[in-house]
Amino acid sequence: xxxxxxxxxxxxxxxxxxxxxxVRRDRLCVMHGLFWVCLAVFVAWPGLIDHMARWTGIGDxxxxxxxxxxxxxxxxxxxxxxxxxxxxxxVRCLNWRLALPEANADASxxxxxxxxxxxxxxxxx
Numbered sequence: 001x002x003x004x005x006x007x008x009x010x011x012x013x014x015x016x017x018x019x020x021x022x023v024r025r026d027r028l029c030v031m032h033g034l035f036w037v038c039l040a041v042f043v044a045w046p047g048l049i050d051h052m053a054r055w056t057g058i059g060d061x062x063x064x065x066x067x068x069x070x071x072x073x074x075x076x077x078x079x080x081x082x083x084x085x086x087x088x089x090x091v092r093c094l095n096w097r098l099a100l101p102e103a104n105a106d107a108s109x110x111x112x113x114x115x116x117x118x119x120x121x122x123x124x125x
Contacts (some may be wrong), residue, residue, distance in 0.1 A: 001082075002009075002120045005046075008043060008044060008045070008046050009044050009045070010045020011043050012043040012045070013040075013044060015036070015039070015040035015043055015044075016037055016040040016044070019022075019033055019036045019037055019040065020033070020037070031049060034045070034121060035076070042065070049061055049064055049065055
């Protein structure tokens with residue numbers, strides 16, 4: 001049993017370390033990183049699942065992890081879709097904001113025509 005504890009602890013640490021680097025470099029939001037670090041904690045200390053199963057009244061403690069995964073992962077996917085939708089909406093609004101001044105400049109240029117004369121340039125509205 002001791003070798004299993006060492007293996008799971010090293011696996012949990014092996015999961016947590018690559019998660020902490022993007023969080024530290026600000027490439028992964030702290031709240032998203034916290035979710036994955038909590039997952040690594042469950043891997044590192046499998047006894048924690050046993051305690052949670054006893055606390056919730058689930059008799060078969062290994063069944064708790066797939067149950068939690070079936071509950072948490074759809075919520076995580078929904079949150080990801082919501083964030084992607086917000087980002088797409090923000091990009092669309094930014095494109096509109098950038099396109100409006102450009103369209104106004106094009107419209108004002110098309111209203112003003114330039115006529116080249118022999119002695120200079122005259123503009124007519």
